[in-house]
Amino acid sequence: xxxxxxxxxxxxxxxxxxxxxxxxxxDALRADLESTLPDVWGRTVHSIFIGGGTxxxxxxxxxxxxxxxxxxxxxxxxxxxxxxxxxxGTFETGRYAAYRAAGVxxxxxxxxxxxxxxxxxxxxxxxxxxxxxxxxxxxxVFDNFNLDLMIGLPGQSVxxxxxxxxxxxxxxxxxxxxxxxxxxxxTVFHKFPPVLPEEDxxxxxxxxxxxxxxxxxxxxxxxxxxxxxxxxxxxNRNYWTFGDYLGIGAGAxxxxxxxxxxxRTERFRLPGSYLQNAARGQFIAAKRQLDSADxxxxxxxxxxxxxxxxxxxxFVAHTGLALSALDSGLRAAQSRGLLDVxxxxxxxxxxxxxxxxxxxxxxxxxxxxxx
Numbered sequence: 001x002x003x004x005x006x007x008x009x010x011x012x013x014x015x016x017x018x019x020x021x022x023x024x025x026x027d028a029l030r031a032d033l034e035s036t037l038p039d040v041w042g043r044t045v046h047s048i049f050i051g052g053g054t055x056x057x058x059x060x061x062x063x064x065x066x067x068x069x070x071x072x073x074x075x076x077x078x079x080x081x082x083x084x085x086x087x088x089g090t091f092e093t094g095r096y097a098a099y100r101a102a103g104v105x106x107x108x109x110x111x112x113x114x115x116x117x118x119x120x121x122x123x124x125x126x127x128x129x130x131x132x133x134x135x136x137x138x139x140x141v142f143d144n145f146n147l148d149l150m151i152g153l154p155g156q157s158v159x160x161x162x163x164x165x166x167x168x169x170x171x172x173x174x175x176x177x178x179x180x181x182x183x184x185x186x187t188v189f190h191k192f193p194p195v196l197p198e199e200d201x202x203x204x205x206x207x208x209x210x211x212x213x214x215x216x217x218x219x220x221x222x223x224x225x226x227x228x229x230x231x232x233x234x235x236n237r238n239y240w241t242f243g244d245y246l247g248i249g250a251g252a253x254x255x256x257x258x259x260x261x262x263x264r265t266e267r268f269r270l271p272g273s274y275l276q277n278a279a280r281g282q283f284i285a286a287k288r289q290l291d292s293a294d295x296x297x298x299x300x301x302x303x304x305x306x307x308x309x310x311x312x313x314x315f316v317a318h319t320g321l322a323l324s325a326l327d328s329g330l331r332a333a334q335s336r337g338l339l340d341v342x343x344x345x346x347x348x349x350x351x352x353x354x355x356x357x358x359x360x361x362x363x364x365x366x367x368x369x370x371x
Contacts, residue, residue, distance in 0.1 A: 021275070022062045025249075028278035030069045032248040032267070035283055037073060039256055040246055045074050047081040047235035051108070052251065056086035060098020067103045081234045083108055083146075088134035089125035096141045107138045108146040108177075113153060114167045121154045122181075135171050144231065146175035151209055152202050153181055161205045165212050174231035178209055179224050223305045223356060240306050242299045242318040248283075250274035262290045262320070295319040296326065300363040304356060309340075309347025329363045338362075 048070065050063070058066075063084065070076070083106040084099055096107065113119050114128040126134070138145045147168050151161050168176060181196065197205065210220065218226040222240060225233065238245060247254040251269040255262065266286040268274040277283065290298065299319050303310040312323050319325075330346065333339040338352035338359045352359045 020057060022058060024275060025271070026062060026065055026069070028275055029066060029248055031278055031281070032283045033070065033073055035281070036246060036248070036254075039258060040074070043075075043244075045070075045076045045080055047083070047238060048076075049083045049085075049235045050104070051083070051085040052249070054087045054090055055084055056090045056095070056099075060095060060102055063099055063104060064102035081106055083233070083235060085110065086134070086138070087126070088131045091126075091130065091134040091137065093137070096137050100141050105142070106144040106146070107142050108148065108175075109135060109138055110148045111135065111168065112148060112150045113164050115160060115164060118153045118156065118160070118164075122150070132167070135168075135173075139171050139173075144174050146177055146233065147171070147173045148177045148179065150179050150181050151205050152197055154196060156197055156205065157201070158204050158208045161209050162212060165209045169213070169216050175225070175227040175233060176213060176218060177225055178213070180206070221307055223307075223353065237306075240302045241310065241314060242302050257318075257320075262295065264288055264290060292321060292325065295321055296329070297360075297363045300326075300329070301360050304339075304348050304352070304359055307347070307353065309345055311344060312346060315346075326363075332362050333359050 048067070050066070055063075067082065082104050084104045085108045086096070087110050099107070109131075111131045111134075112122055112124060114131050116128050119127060119131075135147060149164055149168055151164075153160075165178075180202070196202070213226050214220065218228060220226050221232055222236070225236065227233075242255075244256050245254060246256065247265075248267065250267060250271045251274075252267045254265045256265075264287070265284045267283050268277050268285045274283075277285075296319070299315055303314070315321070315326065316323055326346075330339060330341050333352070334341050337349060338355065340347050340349050340352075348356065348359060
């Protein structure tokens with residue numbers, strides 16, 4: 001396996017000839033979970049997301065053991081959403097069925113494109129036929145699945161993007177994620193940037209694909225997320241509303257509300273380092289308590305991704321701050337036509353959604369109002 005040239009996630013190339021250390025990693029995950037149980041006692045788990053890197057390299061029996069270890073230590077809601085990220089390049093007949101039998105009830109497939117040339121430009125290990133085969137199998141095994149597609153690919157036209165979207169819609173996915181390709185630091189594409197569509201072409205692509213998806217009955221509930229009614233991603237929505245989450249495993253992040261503090265932690269990033277430290281009972285590489293300025297910015301960074309925004313009381317409940325902590329930033333954004341501020345709802349305007357980074361930056365730069 002190799003790392004895609006645009007990817008800045010915590011994924012690492014492996015030697016295909018080397019067996020994955022499944023059992024050692026599962027042992028470390030179980031110990032990691034047990035180490036943090038005192039911080040989450042009594043809480044109910046509403047969603048589980050098995051992602052990062054390529055978790056579909058794990059066998060069905062490994063996923064079964066992982067979920068069994070979680071169930072034995074935490075209380076899962078009866079309708080807990082359990083998602084696993086899958087890469088079409090790791091697809092094997094019967095693998096998705098094994099994940100379903102283990103308890104996974106939602107699959108998220110990183111298709112990115114069905115176009116062979118575009119996939120090659122992205123450095124993906126699968127081709128269009130493999131992508132379609134993997135999605136067809138997901139459709140057969142799961143009644144809830146997501147497809148990830150990228151737009152703004154090297155050399156992509158509006159017609160190219162619509163062909164990808166139409167192929168995806170042909171599988172009737174309950175959820176569809178449409179991401180614009182961005183060039184991130186510390187990636188191959190940052191060092192050797194490809195030629196991307198011009199801004200006006202990119203705007204046309206965005207408008208065309210969003211229009212096509214809308215006409216097929218999908219709601220646009222988050223900047224990059226579309227779904228059939230009732231099929232929002234519970235796990236991602238929890239991120240976007242600044243909810244708590246526990247992350248275990250190499251490079252995993254967590255955000256937990258503890259007595260008197262909201263704390264973020266990060267596990268050791270490299271898999272080898274994570275396993276070495278886990279053997280010594282050490283899992284957390286970094287830990288910090290969020291101050292009021294952090295809370296204002298991080299809440300708004302996430303919540304403003306939702307097209308319908310958020311209820312003001314959610315900010316108070318999830319940060320512990322008074323609503324007045326937002327006053328200065330709200331006034332600045334509202335004066336520029338970027339936010340619609342009402343007594344029961346704060347949400348980005350259409351202009352605000354178009355220039356979302358600018359809206360979020362207001363709450364990063366203007367933190368004097370935070371107590």
